[in-house]
């Protein structure tokens with residue numbers, strides 16, 4: 001479904017601030033594959049998904065999604081078939097609009113313009129049904145503004161918006177990092193349920209190694225813009241958090257165990 005072939009991305013080329021963020025990286029994902037991405041600070045995780053989403057133009061390499069070469073496709077076009085949820089709960093929703101208006105915008109994605117007018121009864125019934133799956137009581141609050149929601153409720157809504165029209169690819173950039181542990185767990189479980197139910201090809205960045213191992217069908221570890229470890233689901237079953245940290249330290253040094261968030 002996703003083929004990232006030998007991509008490179010260097011920031012501030014030719015200046016003293018030159019930084020190679022992605023170094024000849026390749027990544028192939030099958031349909032329904034759910035990859036969790038871990039790595040130290042500055043490993044290139046966010047740059048990778050920003051390159052896939054079209055936020056950054058790559059210097060070289062190719063990106064294919066569902067057989068289409070999207071290497072030069074602008075971000076706004078890719079957003080028609082790539083769903084994203086960011087770390088900041090304020091980013092994914094229109095703050096001053098109601099829950100149903102937000103869902104209607106997401107639901108209109110990719111539909112012809114003449115089908116976008118107004119929210120129908122059927123739309124509203126669908127929104128209620130989808131919101132009920134979140135078990136947060138949002139199905140009874142369709143007319144409330146998103147600004148009234150908590151961070152966790154907003155992330156759950158953003159997740160729903162990113163997936164209400166099935167995306168070819170779902171990109172999650174530490175989407176639970178700003179939430180308290182209990183809410184983060186709830187949003188992670190929701191993510192897992194939606195990804196499995198819809199068989200979504202998904203890339204999820206997390207600093208939480210435990211979550212990285214617990215969720216998804218595959219885990220990759222990045223360092224200095226490269227993939228330095230790639231674990232499939234069988235490997236993931238055998239591997240422990242401690243083993244993974246030890247491997248990381250052995251490969252790169254002691255960066256990982258200094259990071260308090262990793263075991264969070």
Ligand SMILES: Nc1ncnc2c1ncn2[C@@H]1O[C@H](COP(=O)(O)OP(=O)(O)OP(=O)(O)O)[C@@H](O)[C@H]1O
Nearest residue numbers: 011012019021039040041042043044045046047048
């Ligand atoms: N827009 C940018 N301009 C210049 N340098 C950048 C930019 N974005 C990222 N970088 C640099 O590229 C490298 C990779 O950054 P990136 O944000 O992808 O890492 P990360 O693995 O997501 O890190 P973290 O876990 O800390 O968020 C870092 O050295 C970072 O400073």
